[in-house]
Amino acid sequence: MGKRLADVEISRIRWEEFGTFGDRSGKVPDALRRLFGAADEDEATEAYWGLENVVVVQGQLRDAALPVVPVLLAGLLDELSADARDFVLELLWQIVLGESDEDEVAVGRADLGDRCREAARTGLWLVYRELGTRRRETAEAILERIEDDKPRLAAYLAGLRGK
Numbered sequence: 001m002g003k004r005l006a007d008v009e010i011s012r013i014r015w016e017e018f019g020t021f022g023d024r025s026g027k028v029p030d031a032l033r034r035l036f037g038a039a040d041e042d043e044a045t046e047a048y049w050g051l052e053n054v055v056v057v058q059g060q061l062r063d064a065a066l067p068v069v070p071v072l073l074a075g076l077l078d079e080l081s082a083d084a085r086d087f088v089l090e091l092l093w094q095i096v097l098g099e100s101d102e103d104e105v106a107v108g109r110a111d112l113g114d115r116c117r118e119a120a121r122t123g124l125w126l127v128y129r130e131l132g133t134r135r136r137e138t139a140e141a142i143l144e145r146i147e148d149d150k151p152r153l154a155a156y157l158a159g160l161r162g163k
Contacts, residue, residue, distance in 0.1 A: 006036050006075035013071075018064035019103070020054045025064055028054060032068070035091075036075045038084040048087040056094045060101040061112045069095060069116050073123030082134070089130060089138040096120050096145045120146045131160055
């Protein structure tokens with residue numbers, strides 16, 4: 001298969017139109033590509049820190065977090081190293097746990113957390129798939145935030161515990 005699905009999604013977004021912490025929106029596409037292409041934990045960690053503290057900091061979201069969500073979901077469909085996949089899920093978790101930064105609230109974007117969770121719901125089954133991997137705890141934490149059908153989540157988790 002040619003280009004990664006995530007690369008197509010990255011190229012569709014006008015990143016300069018989105019706010020980040022430290023005015024680094026132009027660096028987000030490269031950090032995402034490096035994360036998806038990371039071959040090992042060191043590369044994945046370095047790429048992750050090009051996004052953490054840029055689109056999300058300690059539960060505070062900037063509006064660039066919103067387009068990052070579908071990119072992360074597209075990345076989960078691509079072939080990724082286990083380490084890259086770990087950090088993709090970690091970043092998704094950080095985002096779905098977050099709420100709008102005060103600067104975003106000041107310009108009328110107080111609903112970024114809800115919008116990011118809504119965007120993450122479009123990839124619900126991709127996160128469910130991660131329950132069967134070493135990323136189970138992170139996937140479960142994401143699903144606890146985004147899954148509206150709590151009995152379904154409970155049923156899947158009970159099935160995993162029964163193994």
